[in-house]
Amino acid sequence: MNKRELILEATLDLITEHGFHATPMSMISKKAKVAAGTIYHHFENKEILLEALYTESKGKMGRAMQLATVNGENYEADYKSIWISLFIFYADNSKTFQFLEQYAQSPFIRKETKEEQRKHYQPIIDFLGQGIRKGYLKSIDVEILTEMVHGTVVSAAKIFHQQKELSKIAINELAQFAWQAAKA
């Protein structure tokens, strides 16, 4: 594992535990077992380190959603498959989830960066747009609908991380919750 990775990993760990401003660079360098100056060879400054972490995290999230088995035959099944894929990603990557939740809306990340990373939601927006047009889903503004549906995954993930357990049945119930919410 190269130093860049080590630094990013340490940053994720520490930032989810203490928050951005309560995580000194010295703490990151210690956890990553790297000299303080080394961080600055890989990241111009602390803000840029954070943005890099944000970009990486969003990328991982995007890739996770592409793992959903979407075959186009049964809209409801595809919808739930995507929902569950994202849920599982959030469930399996607790720190990345927390980081994205806490920092997505924080003033630490520049708007441009946030905008740029919206691309990862595009496939979903498209999928939900299709569902609306085909009459499977409520005809609400697609951006709004996307936000609402995503919100259900986030809520489910929060519950999961609070309880450290959630049966398969329960997960399917929550997917069903999300489906009934959105369906026409």
Added chain:
Amino acid sequence: MNKRELILEATLDLITEHGFHATPMSMISKKAKVAAGTIYHHFENKEILLEALYTESKGKMGRAMQLATVNGENYEADYKSIWISLFIFYADNSKTFQFLEQYAQSPFIRKETKEEQRKHYQPIIDFLGQGIRKGYLKSIDVEILTEMVHGTVVSAAKIFHQQKELSKIAINELAQFAWQAAKA
């Protein structure tokens, strides 16, 4: 307006804008037009100031929900009324909303404080519990259901604050979204 109030208000303003660690006490004292030391007469330290703000904010939220017109005749109508009451509170109190969202899960607020403030959700938990027992709502664990329903209000409020506008119709659509999600 007494100094304690002035300090809390300044803190809410600044903390939602810059975040906890990026808001120096000096900035709060300047905004509140109070000497730095005065803050420490009212709040032992910065952390406790934050906790006080959290407690106050949760209290306001609790009071807002009690304004919902619940007459017990039509469960769906009552459900939507509560949903909309909370939504309106979040919509009208943008900063309080942001603050609660940012710090609800942060490590800055002690678990005990968080637990104690859960009391404000109790009426809703009861209301939803009733709905489950009477067969109006899905029979999911009531705590989980509460979290999921609350999540829909949060998502709606986020959309509202991003767009700075949301028609009455749209709001009713989102309440409908939340109702269909939860109903049996």
Added chain:
Amino acid sequence: MNKRELILEATLDLITEHGFHATPMSMISKKAKVAAGTIYHHFENKEILLEALYTESKGKMGRAMQLATVNGENYEADYKSIWISLFIFYADNSKTFQFLEQYAQSPFIRKETKEEQRKHYQPIIDFLGQGIRKGYLKSIDVEILTEMVHGTVVSAAKIFHQQKELSKIAINELAQFAWQAAKA
């Protein structure tokens, strides 16, 4: 007990425990069960409070030494009696002793105050001067001799306070030590 006394007592207690600068006026006011402002009705400021304590302490010490039974018949006995009187005062008034030791040489007390309180040593200086002239004691400069003899009492008191015990025999041995040191 009037407030002035209460304040002085609290100051002595706290200052010996924490030191002058580590004893805030607020701590004194709390311990004395008096409002912060009240201290300033009795003492112009912190420095003057300290000086008042110094003056009172030196006065007590002076009075203690006058309790020695000096009958002028046996010089050695009188010498030891004075020595033991002072030792007992230091032993019985642990805090006053510590305070005088720690602050006598500190920069906190003005030279004039210190000079003025030297008067309490005058009887001893006279007594030792007599001893020198009569050939009972070494013919060393009387101020120096006084300092050296006083040093033996201080050392003995420190030992006492460290050990919290010192038999009568041991005390007499130390008085004997002090006598042999000084005698011609």
Added chain:
Amino acid sequence: MNKRELILEATLDLITEHGFHATPMSMISKKAKVAAGTIYHHFENKEILLEALYTESKGKMGRAMQLATVNGENYEADYKSIWISLFIFYADNSKTFQFLEQYAQSPFIRKETKEEQRKHYQPIIDFLGQGIRKGYLKSIDVEILTEMVHGTVVSAAKIFHQQKELSKIAINELAQFAWQAAKA
């Protein structure tokens, strides 16, 4: 001269002049011509800086006493030689002397540190213990005797620093004072 030394030296100068709490770290950094933060690279905090100074000072004192010419042939001569060595150290190192006097019993230095530095007295304790066993000295508890004898050096050093002069003859008289005090 490395920064650590510069800091310790500046601390000694300032602390003896103003006292611990009246010596801000900023003042030390200025006097040592070092950035404020640099102090914290070498000493965890102000207290630990003080402890380090204490340890160094005691070490110097210990080394000074080992310079005494002790040949074991004449106990009285050896005793006086040690006494004078320590006196000269205290006389030549006015600030170290003041510092040790002021902080030896203060609450700023932890008991463990104090205990550990007692090792520097061990050679003297041994020397006096021998003197007691061989009948040269009073049979007083050796720790008590050590303290009393040390007290005579301290008193002599105080006199020296007050007067800024003390003839060789006077010094020998004081060593004689200390010898007669302790001898059997």
Added chain:
DNA sequence: TATGAATGAGGATTCATTCAT
């Protein structure tokens, strides 16, 4: 006299960043 809330200058400490090695 007595009170204690309010003040704000001052102090300990932290931490992002630099730079000589």
Added chain:
DNA sequence: GATGAATGAATCCTCATTCAT
């Protein structure tokens, strides 16, 4: 690239003192 000592501005907090009641 990698190191980590050094920097010093910025931050939290303290505390002597004042003053309206």
